[in-house]
Amino acid sequence: MARLFALNRSVLKSHLQAGHASLCAALCVTALSAVLVQPASAQSNQSSGSGAMVKGLPDFTELVEQVGPSVVNIRTLEKAAVRDGQGNEPDPEMQEFFRRFFGVPMPSPNAPNAPRQQRPNRGQPDEQPRGVGSGFILSADGFVMTNAHVVDGADQVVVTLPDKREFKARIVGLDKRTDVAVVKIDAVGLPAVKIGDVNRLKVGEWVMAIGSPFGLDNTVTAGIVSAKQRDTGDYLSFIQTDVAINPGNSGGPLINMRGEVVGINSQIYSRSGGFMGISFAIPIDEAVRVSEQLRATGKVQRGRLGVQIDQVTKEVAESLGLSKAQGALVRGVEQGSPAEKAGIEPGDIILKFEGKVIEKSSDLPRMVGSIKPGTRSTIQVWRRGSLKDMPISVGEVEAEKPVKKAVAPEKPPAANVTKLLGLTLSEMTDAQKKELKLRGGVRVDAVAEPASRAGIQEGDVILSLANNETPNVQTFEAVVAKLDRSKPVSLLIRRGEWAQYTVIRPTR
Structure with missing residues (x-):
């Protein structure tokens, strides 16, 4: 546009010197038209340069x-x-229902001029x-x-x-x-x-x-x-x-x-x-x-495994050696369920079902629910630092069962103190193991820092520490002795019917 204006200015000057005033006016109008009336393609190019064209509403x-x-x-x-008795008027909520949904008031069944079919039949x-x-x-x-x-x-x-x-x-x-x-x-x-x-x-x-x-x-x-x-x-x-x-x-x-x-x-x-x-x-x-x-x-009909699951947090994934937070954490396994028969344990991380990756825990019930009961499938779990593929026969979803209350554990015979983690521990009795259907584990008798900060409670049973099974206090303390105090460590705990991971930072 600047170039066009410069060209016209030189032409105007020569014509003015020659006394052609009317021709100069015509040139001015032509130049102004060229500036104001641009081709549609030029306008389109300017629009496209500033973003997508705005489309009309549907x-x-x-x-x-x-x-x-x-x-x-x-x-x-x-x-x-x-309702029986005198003054049998319609319920106020039902009157409002009729007014809002049908646009008419609900007639009173006791009105003298009410049609016979609207009058109440006692009882x-x-x-x-x-x-x-x-x-x-x-x-x-x-x-x-x-x-x-x-x-x-x-x-x-x-x-x-x-x-x-x-x-x-x-x-x-x-x-x-x-x-x-x-x-x-x-x-x-x-x-x-x-x-x-x-x-x-x-x-x-x-x-x-x-x-x-x-x-x-x-x-x-x-x-x-x-x-x-x-x-x-x-x-x-x-x-x-x-x-x-x-x-x-x-x-x-x-x-x-x-x-x-x-x-x-x-x-x-x-x-x-x-x-x-x-x-x-x-x-x-x-x-x-x-x-x-x-x-x-x-x-x-829906398939079921018989497990209670939870999300895998980033902190838990890192402590267990997983590359990212994915899968479903098994917190509990129902007695006699397909999962128990397949060998799935509390603390397992289910990563795949029928070869399909489980990105988040909510993916698992949807995948399993879409499978016909009785189907033989394969499930992949992460257990103590390694992958494990298991065959499983999918069961059928039943009516929800009431959660069984945890039985108060017996008084432990002796206690041992692990100061590094803030835990007072004891061996589990045979009766306690039988009640919880466990092969082993150590019972928490008392907690202090840093265990209390990690959410560990008295009565919890610790099943593993840093991906190592802890069937007794001696094994637990041996694992503790090898811990790197500068890094957080994972514990798999059992609380009543449920299992869960928690992460604890040792005292330096």
């Missing part, structure tokens, strides 16, 4: 027309005995509204997917289609662990949703939800994927979004821009009970796997 209208007919409203009813059970949720049509023959918490405990489920047709639904099956349920209505030719690929879903991608928040049918909200693989449960990692989800949205679909269902809206993070910008959806691939089992057998 239009969801076509998606709503495409997926909307497949999203249903789900109402649940439960039987409740009508007879009556069906009352229980809750409202959402769902979506899985198949044209009437299978509908929703959340387990929407239909769990309901005596009757009513599904309302967008065209206002209502059907009484049968609960095919529900799985509380994943919060997935399948119900069936007697209808054919229904518009089923398209199932998407969760692996293609990206953080920052636009997504949309359709549901019935607060009973407001076919409400559409939109946002982006905030995160993937968000750990909030034992068997699922959730999709996190900022899509507005409120009570009544539960069970509705999360939809990508291709009109495919990628998740089931299930949970929100809230301090008020309403939406606060964080919501969670069950990945559709996990939900479909569960639904297939529910449709086939009415229940879900």
Whole structure:
């Protein structure tokens, strides 16, 4: 632009000297136009030089027309005995329910002009509204997917289609662990949703939800994927979004821009009970796997090992010689479980299952849970500085058992003091070993610094020190004598039914 201006200035000067004033004016207009009106390509180049071009916001209208007919409203009813006596008015909470979800007040059954069917039958059970949720049509023959918490405990489920047709639904099956349920209505030719690929879903991608928040049918909200693989449960990692989800949205679909269902809206993070910008959806691939089992057998079979696990911290990993903090720390092994039969011990670090690396402890129950019970698998553990591969036969998940209370240990016959670690120790009796099902170990009778700082407590049993088994006090003290006082050292301790690692820094 500066070069163009310099050129025109010399031309203007020569024409002014020759008395051509009108021609000079024309040249000025031409130069100014060249500066102000730049080609589109030049503007585009300037924009691209400062960053990516800003795109327009997405239009969801076509998606709503495409997926909307497949999203249903789900109402649940439960039987409740009508209260007896004078002044039998509806419960205030039920009145508020009717006002918020149906837009009308709940009629009093004792009103003089109340219809006969609304008057109370003394002592007879009556069906009352229980809750409202959402769902979506899985198949044209009437299978509908929703959340387990929407239909769990309901005596009757009513599904309302967008065209206002209502059907009484049968609960095919529900799985509380994943919060997935399948119900069936007697209808054919229904518009089923398209199932998407969760692996293609990206953080920052636009997504949309359709549901019935607060009973407001076919409400559409939109946002982006905030995160993937968000750990909030034992068997699922959730999709996190900022899509507005409120009570009544539960069970509705999360939809990508291709009109495919990628998740089931299930949970929100809230301090008020309403939406606060964080919501969670069950990945559709996990939900479909569960639904297939529910449709086939009415229940879900999951594999189990029979271990209690915990995270492996960076400090514990370093003290055990692991290159990084990964895997699942075995804190306890259930009696008679597949893990016990395979030889897994408390203190083992499970690094792989069926050849797949376990990055964090929550990966293990998901991997094992997806395996059919009875399958022969291989598990890799890190035990006292070395890798060990073990064959294991996967069991089946059972109902949770109450945790057995730890029995108070007998008074030890003698005590020995290890001042370097701040521990007063004693040998375990045969009865104590039998009770805890241990081959050996030393019992902690008292703690001082630095043991107390490491969280060690009286009554703990130390099973290993610095990756060396400590079946008795003599072996324990021999290991202590060889310790490098400048470095922290790991201890594997047993506390009641549980085992855990802790790191202690010796006194210098």
